Amino acid sequence: MEISHILNELGEDRSLYFNAVAPPIVQSSNFVFDSFDEIRKAFEDENSTYLYSRGKNPTIEILRKKLAALDGAEDALVFNSGASAIFCSVMANIKTGDHIISVERPYSWASRMFDNLLPRFGVTTTYINGTDISNFEAAIRPETRIIYLESPNSLTFELQDLEAVAKLAKLHNIITILDNSYCTPLYQQPLALGIDLSLQSATKYLGGHSDTVAGVLTGKEDMLQRIFFEQLLNNGSGISPFNAWLILRGLRTLPMRLAHITQTTNKVIGFLKAHPKIDKVLFPFSDDFPQLELAKKQMTGACGLFTIVLKSDSYSQIEKFTYALKHFLVAVSWGGHESLILPQAAGIGPENFDPANERHRMARMYVGFEDADFLIADLEQALEVL
Template structure:
């Protein structure tokens, strides 16, 4: 299916809403029924009828169809955050006594779920270096039910071989889940590589304007139907109609934004790699990236987010460099219109800072929609502080 059709036409029937070009926000909690039979059917299957916007809503339905098509999936669910998508996808596939294999150092809220919440219900997690398939093989147990992946992750961008891992998992009846937030469906399609469930933070590239929080989960219809009925409806983690509409708005410009960000990122990285105050740049499509071949095999591109290692032994200089930037905001997340920076030193604190540890000198950079020369000039003047 053509991406232009998905983003501009799929799921939209303007005759239903006064021929408006943009679908309306169906900001209603409730829906009216004409017959007892209609009410009964809605109670039996909330995903088959409009009953209550906690579950199904016309604005959200349009978004679900587009997101499923983008991921080449049978269905999509949309949550009120990426953390909700992670929680529901994992919880739906484990029970007491089960075992999970996760990549090392996953997203913080995934890690907290694995370490703080699931053990209370008798579910154990083993963390591994996901860059080697043999590490997954060695960690397998008879009770392993889920393999949780992030490819690439959003700090140092290690990848996992999604096709090889999916084959291993299917041979054991294990569910595979991958966080695809870094790539978005534009640059990576995990389901086509055999992964069961693909999730992402729609807060990032899909929304694109840093004004809404949402999460997406795509996969087979039967798997998502179970999650809809048992997790999404029970814990009330569905997205609101207004936020769904904001994501719809963001999707309209998704390919254009990513194309612009990609070109700008290439120019910014080229500048940084030649600067004497930069030890190295970590980016999946950089020629020096250790997993470049795998990145090119399973990703069609990479854009926006990368990490720099600063050449300094001073915590204070890292802080002064950070706030010496005029056009990079110091903030978490990425994928919006604005460029961002987030140094690791900020989380470590001056008393624990050790310049010998490379991670302490790392700063994650996100390139937004500004012009390349504008950002390069800002980086150049701020790096003088180092």
């Protein structure tokens, strides 16, 4: 299915809404039935018709169809945050006594669930270096139920060999879940590589404007149906119609935005790699990235998120550099129109800062919609403080 058809036409029957070009926001909380037979069928299967917008809603339904098609999936669910997508995908597939294998340093709300919530219910987690398939093999137990992946991660960008992990997991009847927020379906197709469930923070590139929070989960229909009934309906974590509409709006320009950001990012990285005050640049498609060949094998591109390691032995210098920037905002997340920076030192504190620890000198950067020369000039003047 062509991406232009998915983004501009799939799921949109304009005859149902006055031939409007843009789908409406169906903000209604509930829906009327014309017969007992209709409402009985709705109670039997709330995902088959419109009953109550906590579950199925016309605006959200259009978005689900598009997101499933983008991932080459049978079905998609849309949540009120990426954290909700993580929580529901995991909780629907575990029981007391189960074991999870996770890549080390996953997204913070995934690790908090593994470390703080799940142990209360007798579920344990083993963290591994996911760059070596043998680490997965060594960590598998009889009670292992889930392998949780994040490829690339969003700071140092380690990858996992998704095809190899998926094959190993299927041999042991283990479910694989991948956080694909960094790549989006345009730059990586996890399900085609054998992954069972692909999730994303739609807050980022899919929405694209830093004005909504959402999460996406895609996979086979039977598994998504179970997650819909056991998790999404029970904990009320579905997206609102208005936010679904904002994600629909963002999808229209997704290919153009990623193409522009990619082009700009490559120019900015080229400048930074040559600058004497930059120790190194971490980016999956850099020539010196340790897993470059794997990145090229399973990703068709990388986009606006990368990390720099500053040549500085001073906490205060890193803070001065950060706030000398005029056009990079100090903030979390990525994927919107604005360029961002997030220094690791900000979360450490001056009393714990250790310049010998490379991670303390890292700053994650995101390139937005601005022109490359505009951003390079800003970086050049800010680096003068180091």
